[in-house]
Amino acid sequence: MTATHGAHAPSAKRQWAEGLTVFAAVTLMIAGVLDVLRGIMGIAEDDVFVTTQDYVFAFDLTGWGWIHLVLGALAVIVSLGLFREATWARVAGVAIAGLVIIANFLSLPYYPVWSVVMIAFSGFIIWALCVSRSGAGAFDR
Template sequence: MTATPTAHPDTARMAWATGLTAFAAVMLTIAGVLDIFRGIMGIAQDDVFVATRDYVFRLDLAGWGWIHLILGILAVIVGIGLFQMATWARVAGVVIAGFLILANFLSLPYYPVWSVVAIAISGFIIWALCVARPEEPLEEPPASAGATPRAL
């Protein structure tokens, strides 16, 4: 009776890393597209946003719109790079997601619920890009002790 072979731990780790990178790519692309729409709404001075007085980080609504539009475009570009498993895209993805967190924190008074959701999404993107390392070389499986090829 033979035992069924199990997946090699490195193969499982590579599958996990690829899956997390794909998750980050999808989420960063979605966050980028939503930020593009949010930027367009801010530039158009849509009535969706709440005007808050006496906020420390006060910018014109169009200014916030341009910031979100630019970050959204960059996020989509980096998300596409993540689909290709590019190392530059992993680094840029962490940086862009960090900037998205800052921009959403600073725009909390203008759109509070979505800002908190976007901060959480960006946090998951950073986590997925930092925890998975698909570019690490796979190690050779350890040879079993005392195993020598048998002659027939």
């Protein structure tokens, strides 16, 4: 029996869980920073966005900018909690990623390609946070 198979060696499931949590934290941090930048562009009413008429969920561009700015800032804060493996951050990460999906779906006509990218990004975050649990002893059974 080698040292890697000792009583204190982490199991493969535990290593996967920790890796997915780090993946989710990094991805949420990137998504948050990008959402903050998108929010700033919206508040500044940048020409990057498409103007759409007769859209059911029509906000002015500044309104969408503030929504994305706040969600992005919250995502960055929650990602810092994920790096510390805080349980509240795991729950909040799923919630924030879900809200980012909804916000990007509703603002789809303004910046369609980027909205689809952010929806996919957020889907991976939710998957990574839901597929693993990092509680002590949860994977050693």
